[in-house]
């Protein structure tokens with residue numbers, strides 16, 4: 487786990503003296519409009535948080551080509567997380583099958599604040615290049631609204647874009663799943679929570695933060711509350727984020743409780759749509775994946791988490807075949823408990839390749855996951871890097887892999903996916919501000935001298 491003390495956070499968004507200007511030479515760019523091409527060299531200039539210049543430099547100039555090891559990558563998006571502080575391993579919570587694992591989470595003695603849980607997790611994400619995340623709040627006490635607010639404040643203090651998900655779970659005492667007639671909150675209580683969502687949202691939403699409705703999972707929310715959330719989402723336009731068929735026990739519950747199909751049930755009550763992102767779907771069948779795709783839903787795949795919690799193998803290939811918009815989520819459970827998004831990407835790609843026997847190309851994979859991630863984030867999604875757009879990007883130092891850029895048999899995306907790792911992340915810009923910067927190694931001469939007009 488990355489120690490939060492090690493992270494060179496430059497500033498908080500509200501602070502003065504924020505870094506909003508810079509100028510770089512780049513070896514390559516990925517995930518940007520096609521006319522720029524992939525391999526550089528490029529010049530990138532940011533002024534007052536806006537990309538003033540993003541253009542290729544004469545490729546015949548070998549000196550320019552050799553001068554940079556930096557690659558521009560769109561801001562990485564974590565499409566599903568909770569904010570697990572410095573990680574479950576440090577907290578002494580061992581991996582295990584989901585349902586008993588949830589019990590061990592609840593039994594955690596050293597209850598910590600939402601500010602620490604979300605803040606520490608977001609700092610670790612930033613160190614990996616993740617500048618935008620979904621945070622499904624796991625309440626530590628009875629005041630859910632206060633904890634959602636605290637989570638939003640913690641994300642804002644770190645400077646990360648965040649969709650903060652307000653949890654609804656009125657039958658979660660039955661960890662293996664409720665019955666159809668289980669009684670949850672009465673209508674007044676549901677309404678009180680829905681009003682809290684709007685009140686918190688009015689206080690924290692600002693383009694970098696969005697609040698979403700979070701029925702935690704169909705097995706843990708009563709039917710009447712699920713229906714009320716569906717109605718509220720359609721009335722307010724608020725996005726919904728929900729766990730769905732994560733574990734074998736949840737699959738068994740769904741088949742036992744909803745013989746007509748759990749996805750059909752969700753469709754019937756209005757909980758499928760382009761405004762909904764589901765998390766996991768590890769146990770989804772192909773007809774259910776097709777139904778989610780037909781309804782325009784997003785699915786966050788969380789491969790590391792599924793492996794650590796004995797939940798199953800995410801349906802990478804099947805979901806792609808179904809045409810479903812996909813995001814990549816860490817779920818606070820990266821394999822090394824370190825928020826390493828690059829390893830997560832390689833894991834997803836590897837699983838998809840194992841499921842098909844085919845190579846999954848890096849460029850389309852980056853593009854697909856970025857698109858799904860942006861949809862999961864809603865109004866707080868990062869922008870695609872482009873001239874005159876706000877600065878949302880990662881500068882990745884390719885280090886010893888630099889020589890592969892420009893070769894015909896390696897795209898920039900191929901190199902980034904193969905070589906990317908948190909320690910190669912040099913800078914992270916979010917919403918026009920540099921929120922993380924690491925000094926270049928002595929052998930690197932990537933950052934051009936600022937010109938007179940650019941304050942750096």
Ligand SMILES: [Zn+2]
Nearest residue numbers: 568729765817
């Ligand atoms: Zn989760």
